[in-house]
Amino acid sequence: MSTSVIETKVKGIIADQLGVGEDEIKPESSFIEDLGADSLDIVELVMAMEEEFEVEIPDEEAENIKTVGDAINYITTHKK
């Protein structure tokens, strides 16, 4: 799966779950500060990404995923 495909899918998940337009979602966007997510949203996002990309994101790793770019990078690196 190419990075651009991953990026598109990640943005789709975020747009759906956080109710924001895809054009507002940039790699540098912070989930909490820019996209208005709270701690429960983050848990839901992580679970949705785990299911979509069949990766496991341990809690200690999830804590480091703060921006959209962090999420895309993590998935690109760990997706088999």
Next chain:
Amino acid sequence: MSHRRVVITGTGLISALGTGTEKNWQALLAGTSGISLVSRFDPKKIDTRIAGEVKDFEPEKFIDRREVRRMDLYAQYAMAAAAMAVEESGLPVGPDVPHGYTPERVGVIVGSGIGGISSLEEQHRKGLEKGFDRLSPFFIIQMIVNMAPGLISMRYNCKGPNWAPVSACATSAHAIGEAWKSIKLGETDAAIAGGAEAAITPLGLGGFSVMKALSTRNDDPAAASRPFDKDRDGFVMGEGAGMLILEEMEAAKKRGAKILAELVGYGANSDAYHVTQPAPEGEGAARCMRLALQSAGMNPEDVGYINAHGTSTPFNDANETKAIKAVFGDHARKVAVSSTKSMTGHMLGAAGGYEGVVSALALARGILPPTINQTSPDPECDLDYVPNKAREAKVDAVMSNSFGFGGTNAVLLFKRFS
């Protein structure tokens, strides 16, 4: 109790008859049935396949799309009805608005009989399929019953008492009564009070069905809810919300609020008899009606209309009739009694709020909504049930009855405002 008086300044209704107070009121006066075949899921082997589903609800009209996802349907109904009521009333909260109430003195008491049961079913299914470590992080906040008042308080900055009574079909009558008491006692100056329900799900419908509590008139849904009629065979599940804004009278007058009616009495008690059956002769219900009259300092003769609990179960309607006769004596023959559940179905925890609004509207507008499907008189139910057609009648006081499984009773008493 105290000299403080409590008035109603806003209303919000959602039911099988539609979304919005006016839409509901007009449908009630027209004698419309909201009952139809269950469409939300396939009731399969459940004996009852009919219910009063809300059909026109668009949550995004009232709630941010993102919030909608995080809320169970019952809480969406609660929030939408609260939004309608706040808008109608113009309830001012906080120092930044003219005549704004101190946030700490505005309560939100909003209950639900059952709460987020559709979320519970969905997440249980997900747990079985994918594992119980894959549940939605929003599951608990969707399911718990006090999330409705919690969310409403966040939206309107109401920092006073915030809780959710749970007393089955008496839930929102208790909510309104307790909000009234809090204002009377001087703890608060205003409140958003009522209830919401969204339990037409496989577990909800199946659960009530196996108790043999529900009508099985599947071939004629509009005729299924027929309180006080000889051919009644159980209640029909409804859903939706009923919400009121209560304010201390002097404060409401000072800010120029439009006052719909006054809430003057409240009774709450228990049958202490049986889990589902009412006490013989409606003993607990009668005692509760007397409590409401006493708290208002009123006589039975002052009441011109009773919005009955009137569920359409053989037991309730006969017992409620006996209880009314016991309390009202000769006046029982003169007082008009109707059950709007004949049209909405039984909205369980939302019933008391919905019917509280209906009671206030009947007073303010001088029209009594009917009991529809009155075709075969029952010798055990021989009062004036306002059969089939709405009736113009200027009454001075209205009683609203709510009785719940568990033997719990709550009665509200409203008075025309002058």
